Amino acid sequence: MAFARLLLALLLLFAASPGQAASLRPLSVYFLDVGQGDAALVVSPTGKTVLIDAGPPEAQISLVSRVKQLVNGPLDLIILTHPHLDHLGGMSRVIQTVGVRRFMDPGFDHPSDAYRKVLDVVGQEAGQVMTPTPNAATPDAPLSIGLGEGATLSIFWPRVPQEPFLKNTRSDANSNSIVAKLTYGDTSFLFTGDAEPETEARLLRQPQDYSATVLKVAHHGGRYSSTAPFLEAVRPQAAVISCGARNDYGHPTREALDRLGQVGARVWRTDRDGEVRAVSDGERVTLTAARGSAAAPVVVRGLGARAVPPVDTPRGTKSGPVEISVEPRGPSPRGEGGRFVSLKGSKVFHREDCATLKRAKTQERTVYPDRASAMKERRPSEDCKP
Ligand SMILES: [Zn+2]
Ligand SMILES: [Zn+2]
Incomplete structure (x- = not known):
């Protein structure tokens, strides 16, 4: 009886503790194994689905079948971080077979047939097409997309028209990759596409909380990205590199791996570990790889939001997240009489x-x-x- 009373007291204690883990539903991020390219699927606590990139063309069949296993009905949002083939190769097929409600890309023009074809399919199939234009009422804050139960996706880059695209960089398409942070409770994920050093330097000039529990490493672990100052700001506990086995680019590079090691990040690689699943309960992220030495689950703790200088927002305006119904791309004047x-x-x-x-x-x-x-x-x- 005394034991039962003690047990009850303990249960009550846990129930009353301010820890969120017990009450939060899981959020999952799947870093899909697409070979040399990127594709990550977010499944929010309320079942909202976001696909960030769609791998190279060679992986499109396996990508579609994996997405179909994980998603019921059309995706809520597809983000194409930038218009390169190793990120858009499976996109048309995903859109045509799984479906998508909204599509977002940087809006950075890129003269390739593959990209044009994706835009054609998007134009025909996606309900809403958008770029990450900051909210007009809060131009200094990132565009924020609510995914339910407090899970929020904030888009840090690009910021057109508030700021122009980066130009004359190593690769302007890469440099203007969509950089987005997914936050859930004390845990967060930073997706960097193929961001270049210029992107990282530009981000660091604007005070935002770039810290992340899990970092999707930029440009497949290329040597120029993931600069030391940027990693210092992100301070990832876990870093995921999406790349193909024995790829032609030497990804991931020793330089990037060394810099990740210097900030204490534990590294997962899709070429070696296969698909990497990261599940957040709002306090901790559990990472599990499909194969290899990383297959045993590893738990890393989210450190919560860091204090950053407040962003200037106009007084009296709200900068809370917009729910996933986001504003349409560009101005659409309501002129009468048009065709x-x-x-x-x-x-x-x-x-x-x-x-x-x-x-x-x-x-x-x-x-x-x-x-x-x-x-x-x-x-x-x-x-x-x-
Ligand atoms: Zn790439
Ligand atoms: Zn690229």
Whole structure:
């Protein structure tokens, strides 16, 4: 009886403790094994799904089947960090077979057929197409996307039109990769695409909390990215490198691995460890690899948000996260009397000035003189809301 009372007291104690672990549902990030390229899937505590990049073309079949295992129904958001083939190779197939509600990319123009083709498919299939434009009311704060139960995705870069794209860098497409931080309780994940040293230096000039429990290492562990000052700001407990076995680029490089070691990050590599799954309960992240010496689960503790100088926000405006229904890409003036356009094969129609149309490769389109005639055959697109 005394024992039972003690047990009860202990249970009550735990129930009343301020620790969040017991009450938070898990958030999972899968660093998918796509060979030489990037693809990571976020499944939020409420089941919102975000795919960040879609690997190289060689991996598209295995990528689609893995995503189908992990996701029911269309993805809530696809982020293409930048328009390179090792990040977009499986994207069209994922969009056409799994489906997607929203698509975000940097909006950085890149003259490749593969990228144009992705934009065509996006124009036809995605409900909403967007770039990470900072909220007009809080231009200094990153665009913030709520994924449920406090899980938030903040986009640090790029910041067009508040700031221009980086130019004349080692690779401007890489340098303008979308850099995003996913925060859940005291834990966080930083996704850097193929960010270059110029991106890292630019980010460090703006005070934000870049600290992260888990870092998706930039540019597959290339030698120039992951500079010491940037890693010092991120201070990752765990670092995941997405790269292919015996790749032609020598990824990951000794230089990047050494710098990660210097900040005490434990490294996982998809070439060696296969898919890496990271599960957060809001306090700790448990990382488990599909194979290799890292297959045993490793638990790392989130350190919470660090004190950073507050970002200047206009008084009286809210800078809380926007829920996943985010603003459409670019301005879409509500002028009356404009025409409406549908791309070949698409079920939706757009305003004639919609950015999605400008970015689509296909010139085969149907033009409607007014909204009523468009409505008879198609439904309004979610990006320009015609
Ligand atoms: Zn890459
Ligand atoms: Zn790249």
